[in-house]
Amino acid sequence: MKKRIESVDVLRGFTIALMILVNTPGTWSNVYTPLLHADWHGLTPTDLIFPFFLFIVGISIYFAYKNKNNDLSTYKKVATRSLKLIGLGLFLNIFLPYLPFVNDFVTLRFPGVLQRIGIVFFISSVLYLNFKWKTLLGIGIIILIGYWLILGFLPFSDGTLPSFNRVANNWSNYIDLKILGNHMWQADYDPEGLFSTLPSIVTCLSGILIGRLLDNLKEIKYLFLTAVVLLASGYIFDIWFPINKAIWSSSFVLATSGWATLILAVIYYLRDIKQLKFGNIFKYIGMNAITIYFLSSFISKSMYLIKVGENNNIHNYLYETIFVQSFLSNNLSSLLYGLSVVLFYIGLGYFMYKKKIFIKV
Structure with a gap:
């Protein structure tokens, strides 16, 4: 910009x-x-922080790459930044209190905040560089609905029905446990796990779409209206798919993107329009x-x-x-x-x- x-x-x-x-x-x-953070289902002010940051990453992606050529040099920059973020996150996981640089690899945690930011940044940037905004919106909707259907309705191989609770028959936790094993934050789940990273990409995509709206904003009311639509969608979806940060539920994506858009709209009105x-x-x-x-x-x-x-x-x-x-x-x-x-x-x-x-x- x-x-x-x-x-x-x-x-x-x-x-x-x-x-x-x-x-x-x-x-x-x-x-x-x-x-x-909420113990499991629910939403506290603390639960808003990480999705807010991914939302802002999306806005930054929009403005950083809106005029960039879709060429190899751009992808190299995206990949390099992603790897740096993942590397910094792994460094922090290795550098544990009381055990600096001697953490046993068998129990070293692989996921983390910076790791998720790196992965989400890379995938969201590649999607943005290759697709128009309507396609990005469609991809986001498909991911949120698909994630809900898998976690809520896809039975396990033994016929056991899935659950949204913090138990073994939760697909998000089950997949993470199978792939990551002991390399998780808790024995049964990781709040920055692999499968829940999928809907967190949509949080970033929502930031990209809001960035586009900001870039073409004619009246502030459209930003507030978008926030209301996202919030209403999130809290209505909560009826069928509880708002949950730990598994980054689809309703969580919608509700937190709504709050982020609303707070951004207020700050934008005061700071960029009123010049306070x-x-x-x-x-x-x-x-x-x-x-x-x-x-x-x-x-x-x-x-x-x-x-x-x-x-x-x-x-x-x-x-x-x-x-x-x-x-x-x-x-x-x-x-x-x-x-x-x-x-x-x-x-x-x-x-x-x-x-x-x-x-x-």
């Missing part, structure tokens, strides 16, 4: 800030419920989103590794010394620690922005 859409940068940065906040509480024993200068603190992070997310994960893991005394580490020492106070509740102390971490990365984002340091992964 010759002229950046400010609201996209603000939403991207806001999403990364929330991602850091929910990933770095003072202690996982004391966290406010909205800052936790708010949200710059998030824009600073948004300009180096992947870099700051990776650093936050790496530094957070490192703080568990560096010992303070015999039985403590930097994370616990800072949390217990500064934030655990008698006049604060345990949940509030934990939240304040997370907010301080977010402020640190906002400061880092501001420094990088002012120094014109923009790292493209």
Whole structure:
């Protein structure tokens, strides 16, 4: 884009800030419920964060490649970026607290947030480079309906009927377990598993389509109307296919894309139309989103590794010394620690922005 859409940068940065906040509480024993994922079915504010980022990846794909030639050099750039994201994600999985670089390969987790972003980015970019928007819309609808039919109605080889619950006869978990085995987050499922990556591609495609709408937007009401349609579709579909982040259900795709579109519409109206200068603190992070997310994960893991005394580490020492106070509740102390971490990365984002340091992964 010759002229950046400010609201996209603000939403991207806001999403990364929330991602850091929910990933770095003072202690996982004391966290406010909205800052936790739903146990299984359902939708919390925390469940919106990852789909929001994939949605924004889709918008970025639209503007980055709308004028690109469909040639080998473009595919090389797409593949290179995808491999970098997957590599960074695997690096974070290897670099586990208390076991740096010596994690047993037998139980090494293969999936992860950055890995899914890399895979989704690659597939979505290739689709965008080869198909018109109507075809992309059709592909998205077919994936969502097909995913629902498989998880809800396709019986297993022994005749057992499938389920949407967290059990062995859930197709998403079953396929991941067969392919990944011990290389998952939990023994029975992985929230960034292989099969659930399929509908997450549609989340990215929805961002591509919204990017096209933004590029040709004549009236803001169409953006709000699209959000309403997506939200209504998601919550109605929830009746038959429960909203669920862990398996990235089709209703989850529609509902979260709806929320992302609605919040983007509000920010777009205030920032790009009314020219109100708010949200710059998030824009600073948004300009180096992947870099700051990776650093936050790496530094957070490192703080568990560096010992303070015999039985403590930097994370616990800072949390217990500064934030655990008698006049604060345990949940509030934990939240304040997370907010301080977010402020640190906002400061880092501001420094990088002012120094014109923009790292493209």
